[in-house]
Every structure is written in structure tokens, then in C-alpha cells.
Amino acid sequence: xxxxxxxxxxxxxxxxxxxxxxxxxxxxxxxxxxxxxxxxxxxxxxxxxxxxxxxxxxxxxxxxxxxxxxxxxxxxxxxxxxxxxxxxxxxxxxxxxxxxxxxxxxxxxxxxxxxxxxxxxxxxxxxxxxxxxxxxxxxxxxxxxxxxxxxxxxxxxxxxxxxxxxxxxxxxxxxxxxxxxxxxxxxxxxxxxxxxxxxxxxxxxxxxxxxxxxxxxxxxxxxxxxxxxxxxxxxxxxxxxxxxxxxxxxxxxxxxxxxxxxxxxxxxxxxxxxxxxxxxxxxxxxxxxxxxxxxxxxxxxxxxxxxxxxxxxxxxxxxxxxxxxxxxxxxxxxxxxxxxxxxxxxxxxxxxxxxxxxxxxxxxxxxxxxxxxxxxxxxxxxxxxxxxxxxxxxxxxxxxxxxxxxxxx
Amino acid sequence: xxxxxxxxxxxxxxxxxxxxxxxxxxxxxxxxxxxxxxxxxxxxxxxxxxxxxxxxxxxxxxxxxxxxxxxxxxxxxxxxxxxxxxxxxxxxxxxxxxxxxxxxxxxxxxxxxxxxxxxxxxxxxxxxxxxxxxxxxxxxxxxxxxxxxxxxxxxxxxxxxxxxxxxxxxxxxxxxxxxxxxxxxxxxxxxxxxxxxxxxxxxxxxxxxxxxxxxxxxxxxxxxxxxxxxxxxxxxxxxxxxxxxxxxxxxxxxxxxxxxxxxxxxxxxxxxxxxxxxxxxxxxxxxxxxxxxxxxxxxxxxxxxxxxxxxxxxxxxxxxxxxxxxxxxxxxxxxxxxxxxxxxxxxxxxxxxxxxxxxxxxxxxxxxxxxxxxxxxxxxxxxxxxxxxxxxxxxxxxxxxxxxxxxxx
Numbered sequence: 001x002x003x004x005x006x007x008x009x010x011x012x013x014x015x016x017x018x019x020x021x022x023x024x025x026x027x028x029x030x031x032x033x034x035x036x037x038x039x040x041x042x043x044x045x046x047x048x049x050x051x052x053x054x055x056x057x058x059x060x061x062x063x064x065x066x067x068x069x070x071x072x073x074x075x076x077x078x079x080x081x082x083x084x085x086x087x088x089x090x091x092x093x094x095x096x097x098x099x100x101x102x103x104x105x106x107x108x109x110x111x112x113x114x115x116x117x118x119x120x121x122x123x124x125x126x127x128x129x130x131x132x133x134x135x136x137x138x139x140x141x142x143x144x145x146x147x148x149x150x151x152x153x154x155x156x157x158x159x160x161x162x163x164x165x166x167x168x169x170x171x172x173x174x175x176x177x178x179x180x181x182x183x184x185x186x187x188x189x190x191x192x193x194x195x196x197x198x199x200x201x202x203x204x205x206x207x208x209x210x211x212x213x214x215x216x217x218x219x220x221x222x223x224x225x226x227x228x229x230x231x232x233x234x235x236x237x238x239x240x241x242x243x244x245x246x247x248x249x250x251x252x253x254x255x256x257x258x259x260x261x262x263x264x265x266x267x268x269x270x271x272x273x274x275x276x277x278x279x280x281x282x283x284x285x286x287x288x289x290x291x292x293x294x295x296x297x298x299x300x301x302x303x304x305x306x307x308x309x310x311x312x313x314x315x316x317x318x319x320x321x322x323x324x325x326x327x328x329x330x331x332x333x334x335x336x337x338x339x340x341x342x343x344x345x346x347x348x349x350x351x352x353x354x355x356x357x358x359x360x361x362x363x364x365x366x367x368x369x370x371x372x373x374x375x376x377x378x379x380x381x382x383x384x385x386x387x388x389x390x391x392x393x394x395x396x397x398x399x400x401x402x403x404x405x406x407x408x409x
Numbered sequence: 410x411x412x413x414x415x416x417x418x419x420x421x422x423x424x425x426x427x428x429x430x431x432x433x434x435x436x437x438x439x440x441x442x443x444x445x446x447x448x449x450x451x452x453x454x455x456x457x458x459x460x461x462x463x464x465x466x467x468x469x470x471x472x473x474x475x476x477x478x479x480x481x482x483x484x485x486x487x488x489x490x491x492x493x494x495x496x497x498x499x500x501x502x503x504x505x506x507x508x509x510x511x512x513x514x515x516x517x518x519x520x521x522x523x524x525x526x527x528x529x530x531x532x533x534x535x536x537x538x539x540x541x542x543x544x545x546x547x548x549x550x551x552x553x554x555x556x557x558x559x560x561x562x563x564x565x566x567x568x569x570x571x572x573x574x575x576x577x578x579x580x581x582x583x584x585x586x587x588x589x590x591x592x593x594x595x596x597x598x599x600x601x602x603x604x605x606x607x608x609x610x611x612x613x614x615x616x617x618x619x620x621x622x623x624x625x626x627x628x629x630x631x632x633x634x635x636x637x638x639x640x641x642x643x644x645x646x647x648x649x650x651x652x653x654x655x656x657x658x659x660x661x662x663x664x665x666x667x668x669x670x671x672x673x674x675x676x677x678x679x680x681x682x683x684x685x686x687x688x689x690x691x692x693x694x695x696x697x698x699x700x701x702x703x704x705x706x707x708x709x710x711x712x713x714x715x716x717x718x719x720x721x722x723x724x725x726x727x728x729x730x731x732x733x734x735x736x737x738x739x740x741x742x743x744x745x746x747x748x749x750x751x752x753x754x755x756x757x758x759x760x761x762x763x764x765x766x767x768x769x770x771x772x773x774x775x776x777x778x779x780x781x782x783x784x785x786x787x788x789x790x791x792x793x794x795x796x797x798x799x800x801x802x803x804x805x806x807x808x809x810x811x812x813x814x815x816x817x818x
Binding site for chain 1: 512555574582600718
């Protein structure tokens with residue numbers, strides 16, 4: 001494979017995020033954080049449901065305070081105290097006032113709250129108001145926060161804590177959201193054993209399945225580990241079809257053996273899948289394959305754990321985002337890498353023109369960014385790294401001293 | 410409360426993150442992503458466990474290729490193919506070679522892999538090597554990735570996917586991590602009803618409990634919603650003690666009623682708690698209280714949902730991070746707000762000197778940052794906002810046109 005004939009990363013990302021959103025399901029609002037709305041949500045209720053005091057003080061008719069000042073207070077008759085969580089039993093009449101606490105329901109007849117700071121209790125049931133108020137002072141009107149019938153949140157919005165809080169506030173118990181993608185993860189390689197097995201001579205533990213499952217979960221998907229297939233076309237075909245039938249996405253992680261990667265492409269074709277892309281001009285991650293089987297995405301992931309993880313962060317995240325119905329972000333890396341840090345390379349990084357590199361780096365507190373220049377065969381490099389630095393496709397590398405933006409893990 | 414006598418935000422953060430880490434528990438590595446190691450972890454095995462080919466080609470004795478070139482190839486006898494996941498049955502002798510795939514176990518006697526690109530199969534069992542190789546070419550030595558007995562990860566490290574993968578690779582099944590903080594959430598306010606109840610006149614749904622629980626979960630804690638207490642000292646005392654006995658942290662969310670906030674302080678003292686701070690020079694969130702009860706943190710949260718959420722993002726995150734044993738970050742906001750975006754204020758924002766403000770803002774794709782200047786009583790402002798902008802304590806506001814860093818939700 002020549003890097004110049006492979007699919008550029010940005011085009012590959014578009015292919016991965018070209019899939020339609022999954023169908024919708026209804027979930028309880030308290031379980032809906034992070035989920036993507038499948039339809040607009042309108043409020044069935046007004047918030048607040050009643051005119052509500054926003055300060056402690058006295059509920060009054062504003063006109064009774066007109067002209068009031070320190071030297072010439074208005075004298076109002078206190079007719080009681082508004083109970084919290086209930087309504088005041090009577091209307092406020094002319095030159096009357098009721099004590100009210102923040103959050104209390106405004107009594108009939110009152111149209112303003114005079115803050116307690118602007119009052120003096122003159123003794124008995126009389127309060128002196130020393131500042132003129134206006135209608136609407138220190139209260140929030142029914143529906144002023146959220147209007148009854150108005151659209152609160154739009155389809156495609158990923159719900160945050162405050163959104164779920166607002167939905168609960170208006171009495172919504174369930175919302176329609178996109179289904180979480182079901183991702184089946186299958187590994188292939190004669191040298192692989194399960195992570196809880198003890199490898200024999202020449203064998204290694206299959207950590208790709210474990211890592212991919214955690215990556216899928218971190219982005220809101222539901223992962224199923226389908227086990228390990230031998231490097232055998234028949235066995236792999238059967239397991240692949242079983243996965244594809246029961247999941248929304250299949251990630252087929254190649255063993256690192258010579259035939260495994262070719263095997264993936266062959267088996268994809270044998271089961272009748274359509275190859276969407278075969279090879280990306282990226283390092284690590286070049287041998288990635290995207291195909292569709294009855295419209296479902298099936299992905300041939302590279303065999304080295306380092307490569308597999310990087311490919312998932314870039315392309316897997318784009319795919320899952322599309323299936324969840326997220327709007328296409330201007331920056332497709334934003335979901336897997338919400339944090340960026342700025343720094344300066346302390347060493348040269350070489351790359352090949354036409355290839356986009358994602359270099360593992362360590363970031364020192366002073367901003368020094370040290371590339372880890374070992375091969376993708378060494379898993380520990382990703383463990384020692386704090387993030388990735390992108391070397392753009394058109395460059396042959398980055399020189400020591402270059403200011404870089406690190407995609408922080 | 411005067412803002413100048415309240416605790417500054419940075420000092421308050423230090424108090425919240427001054428608590429000791431919880432005890433440790435053992436968890437399976439596949440469930441350990443996001444958890445904080447309670448002890449250093451050394452590797453019980455070497456990775457790779459055997460010298461391993463990193464390219465497809467031929468396993469050879471390097472000295473047999475010395476002097477080889479296109480015009481004068483070395484001729485080696487192919488004695489077989491190394492099976493994946495097993496060992497080759499015999500040693501490689503002088504002028505012998507064995508086919509090997511990436512990831513294959515190097516046979517005895519061989520000390521280099523000649524990449525397939527530098528070979529020609531001459532017919533029969535002879536391979537021509539057209540490039541001289543050196544010992545160690547295209548292979549990774551036993552223990553070169555992860556050394557047996559070496560410390561892989563240090564106590565205090567928050568495990569990422571790649572760390573968990575590396576632990577699984579060396580056969581570690583369980584790790585010792587800090588316990589997830591158990592957080593009991595109690596609300597108080599006569600006006601509150603549960604979110605699944607229908608509020609009567611003057612009543613509102615208790616969304617603080619729901620929101621705080623989701624915020625706790627988002628940061629790795631385990632939330633228990635303990636319900637709603639009346640604004641009654643006896644009832645609140647009993648419920649508070651019950652929560653404090655069964656959890657690591659209690660968040661007591663004040664109703665917005667007049668007495669509720671004073672009630673929290675009174676009840677904290679009545680149960681024998683030590684007040685650590687009472688009031689922070691922040692908006693929203695001023696009436697926050699931090700106390701300890703038998704060494705456990707108990708927190709009086711502000712009543713308005715907007716204030717409660719902001720206080721949790723800043724101070725709750727600091728507290729949970731300390732209990733999980735995370736190292737103190739230089740930037741205590743980093744955990745709740747991993748993403749920052751730069752922009753420019755399109756309108757003036759006023760603040761009070763001595764008070765640190767967190768202003769809800771909308772961020773346009775072109776970087777325009779529009780402050781939402783409504784009060785904390787309006788929950789919908791947080792729903793409409795994309796993030797928060799900090800107005801530093803020493804300023805009286807920020808002028809339109811100021812470049813700002815938005816803490817993005």
C-alpha cells in the first residue's frame with residue numbers, strides 16, 4: 001500500500017460519519033444524560049407554575065409604595081405570612097402586605113415584593129416600607145423561565161445535566177432518544193488467547209477486544225466481546241455474520257499475523273459486504289477497512305493495540321457519533337479528545353508526505369512536548385504517553401521547537 | 410453576608426480538596442477505567458514474553474546476510490514456516506531461514522527478520538536475501554515493551570483505556586484502586602415535591618437532587634438520593650445523621666425558602682459538625698457551607714438549581730477528586746470542564762469587586778460569546794448556555810470585546 005493512494009484522514013472521517021442515526025427509544029429523564037434527543041421537546045407546563053418571589057420580603061401592591069422613602073415611609077398592614085409550598089389564604093388589598101420568603105407563591109392582589117432590606121417592622125402588624133417599588137419587583141412571573149408549550153430542546157441535542165433537570169422541572173418523565181449503538185467486537189489471530197487465559201509459547205493475550213470495548217463504552221456505546229476467531233475463512237465468516245446480525249456495528253480486530261489483515265478484506269467480501277474504504281493514509285492505523293453489510297458498518301481494525309486504539313479514537317468516535325445522531329462537529333476529534341494542551345516539541349518528528357501521523361507524546365508541566373519515537377508494536381508507549389500530536393498530511397515532519405496542540409488523553 | 414468577608418474561590422477550593430483519599434478496593438482491570446490506583450503496579454510478566462517478529466519476512470542469522478545485495482544475494486535454505494501462536498520446532502542453523510509473520514515467535518538460533526520486501530523466493534526451498542541485515546532487525550525482544558518486575562503504573566494514576574490494556578497484557582486481573590465516593594443527596598424545603606410527583610399550588614419539583622446525582626455520577630461517584638426533608642430542625646437533623654452515617658459525603662441542598670439556608674448552618678452545628686467555611690465570594694453560589702461530621706465532608710448547597718450545579722462543578726469536583734486520591738491538578742476546573750473554547754464577549758458583563766462570577770454564556774460558531782444576564786432563579790438560562798465565563802475577583806466586570814476562555818459544558 002502506497003500512502004499517496006490511500007484515503008486521506010479527513011475523507012475517511014466523512015465516510016465513517018456518513019451513517020444514518022439509529023432508531024429512537026424512550027428512556028427516563030434521569031438516565032438520559034449524554035443521550036441524543038430524537039425529537040424536539042416542548043414543555044407541558046410553565047416554570048414557574050405561579051408568580052414566585054425571588055427575594056425575602058413583603059408581597060405588596062406596588063402602587064401602595066409609590067413615593068415611599070426613608071423620611072416618608074409607606075405604612076402597610078401585615079396580614080400574615082405566605083407559607084412555603086402552599087398558597088396564601090386571601091388576597092392582598094389596598095395598603096396591605098404579606099411576609100414572603102424566596103420561592104414563595106405571590107398572593108392574589110400583590111404585584112411586587114419589597115425586599116426585607118427596605119422595610120422596618122414598626123411593631124404589631126405594621127411594616128414601614130422605605131423605598132418605592134414597581135410592579136414586577138423581586139418576583140418571577142408564571143412561565144417566565146420556561147413557557148408552557150414552547151420548544152425547550154431540539155432533536156439532535158446531546159442532553160446535559162441541566163437539560164435533564166429542566167425536563168424534570170416541567171414534569172417530563174421520559175424522552176425519546178437515539179438508541180445506544182450495539183458494538184460487537186471480534187478478534188482474529190491464531191496467536192491470541194483470552195485476557196484471562198495463560199498464553200502458551202508463542203501466544204499473546206487479546207487485549208484489543210478489551211480496549212475497544214472500553215473505548216466504545218466511553219463514547220456511550222454498548223460493547224459485546226464476541227471472542228477470538230482462528231485465522232480461518234470459514235470460522236471467521238460464520239462469526240462475523242453472527243456478530244453483524246445481532247449488533248449495529250462490528251469491529252473486527254486483526255491479529256498481527258501476516259495473513260490476518262488480508263483475511264479481513266477477503267472475508268468481508270465473502271460475506272457479501274461492500275468495501276467502503278480499504279486503507280487510510282495515517283500512521284498508526286493504515287490497514288483499516290470500512291465496509292457495509294446490509295447497510296451496517298463493519299470495520300477491519302488494525303492488529304496492533306496502539307494502532308487499534310488510535311483508529312478508534314479518530315474513526316470509531318466519528319462512526320458512533322453518526323449512529324447516535326449527533327450533529328457533525330466541525331472538529332471530529334473533539335469527542336474522543338475534549339482536552340487540548342499547548343506545548344512545544346523538544347525533538348524533531350519525521351513523517352512521510354501524504355501521510356497524517358499521530359505521534360504519542362509526553363507533556364511536561366512546563367509545556368515541553370516529548371515525542372515517543374518507538375514503533376506501534378510497543379504498547380507501553382501509549383501507557384507512557386499523555387496525548388497525541390498530529391503531523392499534518394502535507395508536512396514531512398515537525399521540527400523541534402514547533403508549537404503544537406496536544407490531543408490530551 | 411458581605412462579599413469581601415467571604416472565602417475567596419481559590420481558598421475554598423483548597424478546603425474542599427483538603428480531604429484524604431478513601432480506602433482502597435480491588436476491582437477487575439476491565440472495570441477499572443477512570444479509577445485511581447491505590448498502589449504502584451509492577452509487571453509480573455515480560456511483554457513480549459518471547460522475541461517477536463515485527464514484520465513479515467524470514468527469520469535468519471544476521472551474519473548469514475552480511476554483504477548481501479541486489480547483485481550478490483545471500484542464498485538461504487528455507488526450513489519451514491513459523492506457525493502463529495506456537496514455537497518453531499527446530500533451531501535455525503547456518504545459512505538457514507524460516508518464514509515468519511508479524512507477531513510470530515523468533516525461532517532458536519535466529520537473531521533478525523529480513524523483511525519480505527528484501528527477499529526473492531528463488532524456487533524450491535531457497536530464498537535470496539538482497540539486503541544485509543543486522544542482529545535485532547525487525548523484531549522486538551522479550552521484555553523490550555514491558556520489563557518483568559518493573560513498575561508499570563504509579564499510585565495516584567487515573568487509569569485510562571491503554572493502561573488497563575497494558576495491565577491485561579501482562580496478565581493482571583485485578584488492581585487496587587480508591588473506592589468510589591458514596592454521596593448522599595438530601596434536599597430540604599417545604600415547597601419541594603419529588604420529581605415524579607405532581608406539585609400542588611405553591612409547590613415545585615425537587616430537581617436539585619436529580620441534577621446533583623447526575624453530576625456526582627459524571628465524576629465517578631455513586632449517588633444516593635435520600636429524599637426531601639421538611640424545613641424542620643428535628644427532621645433535618647435525623648435525616649442528615651442517617652445520610653452521614655451511610656455515605657462518604659452528604660450534599661444538603663437547601664430549598665430556596667427564607668429559612669432554609671440558615672437552617673442548614675444551624676442543623677450542621679446541632680449534629681456536632683465543625684463548620685469549615687460558611688459562604689464563598691462567588692456568584693452564583695455564595696451561601697455554600699462546608700463542614701465535617703466525624704471527619705466526613707458535609708456540604709450545604711445553595712437552593713437555586715443554577716447555583717447548586719455551578720457550585721458542584723467547581724467545589725464538588727474538587728472534593729470528589731480528593732476522595733478518589735487524584736493528584737491536585739494545577740487547574741481545579743479541569744475535571745468538570747475538560748474543554749475550553751476561546752471567544753470574544755459581545756456585551757459588557759458587570760460584577761462586584763471581591764466576588765468571582767461565573768457567567769452563563771452562549772458561544773456562536775464565529776467565537777462570539779454572548780452573556781445570558783438573567784438571574785439564577787431562571788433554570789432555563791443554564792439550558793440555553795454553552796458554558797461559563799469567569800469574571801476574576803479583582804475586576805468589576807468584563808467589557809464587550811474582551812477575549813475570554815469559556816468553560817464549555
